[in-house]
Every structure is written in C-alpha cells, then in structure tokens.
Amino acid sequence: MKTCLSSSKFWALPLQLVLIVPFVVQVFGAVGLVGYLSFKNGEKVVEDLSKQLMKRTSSEVNHHLDAYLSIPHKVIQTNANAIRMGLLNVRDRKTVGKFFWYQMQAYDLTYISFNLPTGEGGGASRYDGKTVTIDENTTKTASLPKNSxxxxxxxxxxxxxLLSTATWDTLNEPNYTEPAKAGKPIWTRIYTYYDPAYPPYIAASAGSPVYDASKKLIAVVGVDIHLLKLSEFLRTLDISRSGQVFIVERDGMLVANSCAEQPFTVNKNEIKRLKAIDSPNPVVQGIARQLQQRIPNLRTITSTQELQVNFQGEDYSVHIAPWRDSYGLDWLVMTSIPHSAFMSQINANTQITVLLCFGALILATISGIFTGRWISHPVLRLKQASQAMASGDLDQRVIDGNIQELNVLAHSFNHMAGQLRQSFIALENSNAELEARVEERTVELKTAMSELQRTQAQVVQSEKMSSLGQLVAGIAHEINNPVNFIHGNITHLDEYTQNLLQIIYFCQERYSSHDPEIQALAQEIDLEFLKDDLQKMLSSMKIGTERIRNIVLSLRNFSRMDEAEFKTVDIHEGIESTLLILQYRLKNKSDHLSIEIIKEYGKLPLVECYACQLNQVLMNILTNAIDALENLSVINQPNNPQIVIRTLVLNSDWVAIEIADNGTGMSQEVQQRLFDPFFTTKPVGKGTGLGMSISYQIITQKHQGHLECISSPGAGAKFIIEIPIQQIKSVQAKIPEAHNIPVT
Known part of the structure; x- marks a missing residue:
C-alpha cells in the first residue's frame, strides 16, 4: 500500500537562499569559538605550568637522592679501603667503634657497621636520630646467647x-649475607625494626665485602640510612597546597611521601610497610590506584612519563620519573598537582564566556525558530518516510515541496526506495540460506576443535609417559643382560674354585712339606688368608649381582612398558618398586638424617589401573615428601624424619593410598595452588612445577579418582589417593569419606 504525503505547492526557492538568514546569527558561533579558544588556552597554560613545576620538583628530588644516597657508599668505600690497607684493625672492636663514632658526627647516617665471617662485628648507630651509640657483637654461643x-x-x-644487651645472629642478616653473596657493593632490601624505646626504624642498607690479597673474605662493611628523612625532605618541597610527591619501589611499595601520613603502619610492635594503593592519604591512594589500572606493571616504566588522571571529580597532572643508581636501587619518583591550583582566574573568565554564549544562543534560537519552520515541513515528510522504511515499511513515496534542492532529494529518495524494495527481497532470501550454512559450519568447527584439544592433550601425555617408560625399560634391559651373565657364571666359578682348592689341599698334603719353594710361596701369598677371603669374595659378588637383579626388576616393574593399557596389578608391588628406586635418598647423609619409612599396608585386592602412570604419581609424591624432610634436617629440627605409607580398602569399589610426612607442612595459599601447572615452591632449577599437576590429571582423569592434600604449617603433609578397584564401576561407585591418619 502506498502512502502519499501532500502539501500546497508554492514557488520553489533555492536552499542556499533559505539558509542565508540563520547565518546572520553567526555572532553566537564567533563568541563561542573565542570563549572556547580562551578556555583551551588557559588549560594549556595550566598544563605547561604544572609540567614545569613537576619537572622542577622531580629534578630537585633526583638531585637530592643522588647526593643523599651516594653518602653510604662513599663511607663504605672509605672503610673498606682502610680495612684492606691494614689501617683499620677489625679485631680491635673498640678502636673500630670509635672510628665509626667519628664518622657518624660527620655524616647524617643511621648505622655504620662491620661484620666478620666468624659472627663478630660492631658499629656506631643513631637509632633515635640524635644519640650516637656504639654496638659490639661477639660470636653467638650457647653460653653467651646475648652476644650484642x-x-x-x-x-x-x-x-x-652499657645501655642494653640483645641476641643478634649476624651471619643470617641480609646486610651480611647479600653483599657477601654478590661479591660487590650493593643495596640490600629495605628492612624495618621496631623498638618501643626508639622511633620506627625503616632503613635502606648498603653493604660491601672486603677481601684480602688472596680473595679471602675479611669482613662486610655496611651503612644504614633512615628513609624517614626522605619523607621529611619531600615535605619541604613547595608544590602547591594539595600537590603530592611520593617515591615507590618497582613493586609499588612506598619509600617516602610528602603528605603528613607515614608510609607505614605500626601494629602489635611490628612495622608494616604500605603500598601506594594502601596509603592512608586519599590523594596518594587514589592516584596510585588509577596508575595501577593504566600501568599494571611498574617495571615497564623506563623513561619519564606524564599522565592525566581524575580523582574525586578533580583533574590531576602526574609526572613519573625513574631513578636508579649503580648499586641496585630502582625507584619511581611520582609528582602530582591538581589543576584547580591554577584554574581560579580561568574559571572566572569561563563564566563570562558562558554568559556571552548563552545570550548569543537566545538570539540564534529566536532566528532559528522562524527559519526552521520554513524548511522543516518538507524535511519532516522525508524523515517520516525514512523512519517508516527503517521500521520495515518499504512501500513509501515523497511528493515535491517548496524547496528546489529538497525536491531533487525527494525524487532520489523515491527512486532509492524502489530499488531498496527489490534488493531487500533478494537479500532476505540470501540471508536465510547463508545463516543456515554458517550455523551448520559453526557446529562442525566446534566439534572439530573440541576433538583436536582432547587429542592433543592425550598425545602429549602419551608421548611423555612412553618416552619415560622406554628410557627406564631400556636401561633395565641393558643392565639385565650382563648382570644375568655374571650372576649365572658365579655359580660355576664357585664350583671351579672349590675344585682348584681341593687340588691345592691335596698338593699341600703330598708335596708342600718336602718342597721348600712351595712352602715359601705359600707364606708369601698367605695361602690360608687367600682361601678364606676367596670364599667371602664369591659370596659378596653373588649378593651384589642379586641386588642389581632386584633393582633391574624394580625398574621394569616401575616402567611396566608391557602394561600400557588398564591391567589389574598389586598396588604394594608398585610402592615397593618406587621405594627401591628412591632408596639412595632415604639413607643417612652428611646434611640430613636418614628417613624412616613406616608401612601400614592393608589387605588390598588387585586394582585395575594404568600401572606405569600410577607409579609416576607415587614417585612424584614420595620425591616431594623426601625434599620436605631433607629441608627439615637442614634446619636442625629435633623430629626424626618419617614417611608413613598406608593402604586400605574404603568399600567394595574403592581403595586408598595415604602418604604422610612429618615435615614443615604447607600454608593454605600453597595448598590452593598445589595442583596448578608450573607452580612450585622449590628454588629455580630444582623443580618445574609440573609433577603434582600431571599427578592430579592422572588420578582424576585417567583413573576417575581423587587426589587431595591435607596440611598445615608445622604439622607435616598428607596426600590421599582414592581410585576405583575396577574402572567400569568407578562412575557409579560411591566415594566414602577419607580415613585420616595421624601425621607423626
């Protein structure tokens, strides 16, 4: 159905003539443009001023850091040279302490010290910021626990x-261990110390090892510098009423700030440093949080950056300048200034400009009303037709009006509407066909992708297990052949030896008493000892080859290359094979005690499983337990290292293996990430973080079972493996509650 929009037809006028009248009110545009440019120019001036002020402030802070933080290393170099040249005898602690006392008078430092590899040391300190005291440390012993x-x-x-005594383990303090390990002058980590008698102690510690001519460590000299003095300096800077300057480490921890609030808190006699995002000052906290959203990793900042942020409805300019020195400090100096500090006059000018623009707007509105009425009617008809077409009614036609250009537009619209109706019909047909094909193809791609991911994971795991099994089986095979040859021939060798000894005995009875040369030779080779020792040697060789054959059998048992699919096996046999392979790590060594294995085996039926992969899980859990107990021995804990292995039948469908140790245990955070890929608490190079993740997949996915860990700090750890006896029934079987065993 066609809709015709009619109107009285008057003379047609050019659109250019109709639009001349509205441009008479261009005053509004001119005034608005001038006001806008004025406002933008003011903002530009504010931005330039804030940038100059922030650059000047940042430069002043950098100069102060260069000067202030270079003093410790100058003092360290002086002391190291004096010790190295023999001018300062580190064994004469009284003289060294007095020498450091004089240095404290010359420099604004907090602590100057030296520490010997024997645990002795000393220094001069200014803990309260005023009084200089002398510290003297002797070697810590049982008879002298308070050695400081x-x-x-x-x-x-x-x-x-004598002001006070204390216990101080110098050799385990970072200001000794870190410079000694680095072998050069460095800054150690920022550390805190709380004593109710003194103000909070937050210091950056510089240290340097001192070596003699043979490169032997003589001592480690150090200097502490109180970081609260940096905050005092920042508060002296003039950066507007509400501007802030703060210094952070690359991990976001506050070093110093210019606000009244301190960059730390004191709770229960413990000083806790704060991150900038946790600062009690709302401006510092708000700016830091916005910077964290824009730059999540502060370590990526390598050059000066300038940002604009909005906090609580107010714009701030932020200047970030990296500062670092050659001894390891790497900080960021952040300066922020609110725009409101410079915007008062600009805001007043803006208000005047707004009033002028408002007056021009009134004039333009009055003129526009009359002009709009003149040209709005034909445009309105075109609009209504367009909206009808947009809503799906393509059967539209617009008649001519009283404006020439709009008449041309109406003719074009009518022609376009006809073509659009035809194109839309064809498009609907094509679209329906295309949607059907796309939906079908999407389903195929999703199915293929899922199958590809599952296949890829299975191939990777299969290749890993196949490679490990082939390696272990190959080694066992290569060892087995020569060992069997040796073991089989020892019996014959024993028989031949007995025959030869019988001949020797016979010869001794018949000829040795008449032949002096035979008697001399028998005494020279100690024939009686040789006969006794030969029997013992053959017996030892037989025991040794038997031991090697047992180990080879355990390796073959562990790899189970001939049992790649599900097979019913004796779980205890796999545990014993794994323990035999790990036997060398259970013995007593110089750095740790022997580890006792306590076996509490239940009467288990044969279990259907992937034997090789289950052995891999046992190997991972036992290896981690041994690592934990070795660390326990290193730190001299009184408990005897133990691993308890318990097996039990949970019900007619499920069995459980529980492996517990009496190590140091794990925190809740570590337990939550224990089975994540690539997560490890071991040092770099000691572990990949894949063992427990793969073990979890083997138990939960391959065997449809469960693997969990129960632990707490200081109470050891217990791993519980639950697997179904038969895999066909595992989906329907009811899993009972785990039977906890005590961790000894």
Missing amino acids: KTYLTDNDGNRTQ
Whole structure:
C-alpha cells in the first residue's frame, strides 16, 4: 500500500537562499569559538605550568637522592679501603667503634657497621636520630646467647655505660649475607625494626665485602640510612597546597611521601610497610590506584612519563620519573598537582564566556525558530518516510515541496526506495540460506576443535609417559643382560674354585712339606688368608649381582612398558618398586638424617589401573615428601624424619593410598595452588612445577579418582589417593569419606 504525503505547492526557492538568514546569527558561533579558544588556552597554560613545576620538583628530588644516597657508599668505600690497607684493625672492636663514632658526627647516617665471617662485628648507630651509640657483637654461643651489647658514649666517643644487651645472629642478616653473596657493593632490601624505646626504624642498607690479597673474605662493611628523612625532605618541597610527591619501589611499595601520613603502619610492635594503593592519604591512594589500572606493571616504566588522571571529580597532572643508581636501587619518583591550583582566574573568565554564549544562543534560537519552520515541513515528510522504511515499511513515496534542492532529494529518495524494495527481497532470501550454512559450519568447527584439544592433550601425555617408560625399560634391559651373565657364571666359578682348592689341599698334603719353594710361596701369598677371603669374595659378588637383579626388576616393574593399557596389578608391588628406586635418598647423609619409612599396608585386592602412570604419581609424591624432610634436617629440627605409607580398602569399589610426612607442612595459599601447572615452591632449577599437576590429571582423569592434600604449617603433609578397584564401576561407585591418619 502506498502512502502519499501532500502539501500546497508554492514557488520553489533555492536552499542556499533559505539558509542565508540563520547565518546572520553567526555572532553566537564567533563568541563561542573565542570563549572556547580562551578556555583551551588557559588549560594549556595550566598544563605547561604544572609540567614545569613537576619537572622542577622531580629534578630537585633526583638531585637530592643522588647526593643523599651516594653518602653510604662513599663511607663504605672509605672503610673498606682502610680495612684492606691494614689501617683499620677489625679485631680491635673498640678502636673500630670509635672510628665509626667519628664518622657518624660527620655524616647524617643511621648505622655504620662491620661484620666478620666468624659472627663478630660492631658499629656506631643513631637509632633515635640524635644519640650516637656504639654496638659490639661477639660470636653467638650457647653460653653467651646475648652476644650484642650497646654502649652510651661521651663527647669524645668513649664508652661510658652499657645501655642494653640483645641476641643478634649476624651471619643470617641480609646486610651480611647479600653483599657477601654478590661479591660487590650493593643495596640490600629495605628492612624495618621496631623498638618501643626508639622511633620506627625503616632503613635502606648498603653493604660491601672486603677481601684480602688472596680473595679471602675479611669482613662486610655496611651503612644504614633512615628513609624517614626522605619523607621529611619531600615535605619541604613547595608544590602547591594539595600537590603530592611520593617515591615507590618497582613493586609499588612506598619509600617516602610528602603528605603528613607515614608510609607505614605500626601494629602489635611490628612495622608494616604500605603500598601506594594502601596509603592512608586519599590523594596518594587514589592516584596510585588509577596508575595501577593504566600501568599494571611498574617495571615497564623506563623513561619519564606524564599522565592525566581524575580523582574525586578533580583533574590531576602526574609526572613519573625513574631513578636508579649503580648499586641496585630502582625507584619511581611520582609528582602530582591538581589543576584547580591554577584554574581560579580561568574559571572566572569561563563564566563570562558562558554568559556571552548563552545570550548569543537566545538570539540564534529566536532566528532559528522562524527559519526552521520554513524548511522543516518538507524535511519532516522525508524523515517520516525514512523512519517508516527503517521500521520495515518499504512501500513509501515523497511528493515535491517548496524547496528546489529538497525536491531533487525527494525524487532520489523515491527512486532509492524502489530499488531498496527489490534488493531487500533478494537479500532476505540470501540471508536465510547463508545463516543456515554458517550455523551448520559453526557446529562442525566446534566439534572439530573440541576433538583436536582432547587429542592433543592425550598425545602429549602419551608421548611423555612412553618416552619415560622406554628410557627406564631400556636401561633395565641393558643392565639385565650382563648382570644375568655374571650372576649365572658365579655359580660355576664357585664350583671351579672349590675344585682348584681341593687340588691345592691335596698338593699341600703330598708335596708342600718336602718342597721348600712351595712352602715359601705359600707364606708369601698367605695361602690360608687367600682361601678364606676367596670364599667371602664369591659370596659378596653373588649378593651384589642379586641386588642389581632386584633393582633391574624394580625398574621394569616401575616402567611396566608391557602394561600400557588398564591391567589389574598389586598396588604394594608398585610402592615397593618406587621405594627401591628412591632408596639412595632415604639413607643417612652428611646434611640430613636418614628417613624412616613406616608401612601400614592393608589387605588390598588387585586394582585395575594404568600401572606405569600410577607409579609416576607415587614417585612424584614420595620425591616431594623426601625434599620436605631433607629441608627439615637442614634446619636442625629435633623430629626424626618419617614417611608413613598406608593402604586400605574404603568399600567394595574403592581403595586408598595415604602418604604422610612429618615435615614443615604447607600454608593454605600453597595448598590452593598445589595442583596448578608450573607452580612450585622449590628454588629455580630444582623443580618445574609440573609433577603434582600431571599427578592430579592422572588420578582424576585417567583413573576417575581423587587426589587431595591435607596440611598445615608445622604439622607435616598428607596426600590421599582414592581410585576405583575396577574402572567400569568407578562412575557409579560411591566415594566414602577419607580415613585420616595421624601425621607423626
């Protein structure tokens, strides 16, 4: 059905003539443009001023850091040279302490020290920021647990009174261990110390090892510098009423800030440093949080950056400048200034501009009303027809109006509407066919992708297990042949030896008493000892080959290359094979005690499983338990290292294997990530983080079972493996509650 929009036809006028009248009110545009340019120019001036101020402030902070943080290493170099040249005798602690006391008078430092490899040491300190005291450390022993003494001094650096004693393990402190390990002057990590008698102690510690001519470590000299002094310096900077300057480490921890709030908290006699996003100052906290959203990793900042952020409805300019030195410090100096500090006059000018623009808008509106009425009617008809077409009614036609250009547009619209109706019909037909084909293809691709992912995971796991099994089986095969040859011939060798000895005995009875040469030779080779030792040697060789054959059998048992599919096996046999392979790690060694294995085997039926892969799970869990117990021995814990292995039948369908150790245990955070791929708590190079993840997949996916860990810090760890006796029934079987065993 066609709809015709009619109107009285008057003379047609050019659109250019109709639009002349609205441009008379271009004053509004001119005033608005001038106001806008004025406002933008003011913003530009504010931005330039804030940038200049932030650059000047950042430069001032950098110069102060260069000067302030270079002092510790100059003092360290002086002391190291004095010790190396023999001018300062580290064995004379009183003289060294007095020398450091004089250095404290010359420099604004917090602590100057030296530490010997024997555990002895000393230094001069200014813990309260005013009084200089002298510290002296002796070697910590059982008879002298409080090996650190602090003395008050007079105006000449002489000790006057013993102030306090304490226990101090110098050789385990970072300011000794880290420079000694680095072998060069460095900054150690920022550390804190709380003593109710002194203000909070937050210091950056510099240290340097001192070697003699033979490269033997003589001592480690160090200097601490109080970081609260940096905050005091930042508060002296003039960066507007609400501007802020703060210094952070690359991990976001606050080093110092210019606000009244401190960059740390004190709770229960413990100092806790804060990140910038946790600062008690709302401006520092808000700016830090927005920077974290834009730059999640601060380590990527390698050059000066300038950002604009909005906090609580106010715009801030932020200047970020990296600062680092040659000794390991790598900080970021952040300066923020609110735009409101410079915008008062600009806002006043903006208000005037807005009023002028509002007046021009009124004039333009009055003129536009009359002009709009003149040209709106034909445009409105075209609009209504377009909206009807947009809603799906393509049967539209627009008649001519009183504006020439709009008449041309109406003719074009009518022609376009006709073509659109034809194209839309064809498009609907094509679209229906295309949607059907796309949907069909999408289903095929999803199915293929899922199948590809499953196949890829299976191939990777199969290749890993196949390679390991082939390697172990190959080694066992190569060892087995020569060992069987040796073991089989030992019996014959024993028989031949007995025959030869009988001949020797016979010869001794018949001829040795008449032949002096035979008697001399028998005494020279100690014939009686040779006969006895030969029997013992053959017996030892037989025992040794039997031991090797047992190990080879365990390796073949562990790899089970001939049992790639599900097969009913004796679980205890796999446990014993794994323990035999790990036997060398259970013995007593110089750095740890022997590990006791306690076996509490239940009467298990034969279990249907992938034997080789189940052995791999046992190997991973037992290896981790041994690692934990070796660390336990290293730190000299009194408990005897033990691993308890228990097997039991849960019900008619399920069996369980429980492996528990009495190591240091795991925190809740570690337990939550224990089975994640590539997660490990071991040092770099000691573990890949794949063992427990693969074990979890083997138990839960391959065997339709369950693997869980129960642990807490200081209470050891227990792994519980639950698998069905027969895989066909595992889907329907009811899993009972785990039978917990005590961790000894």
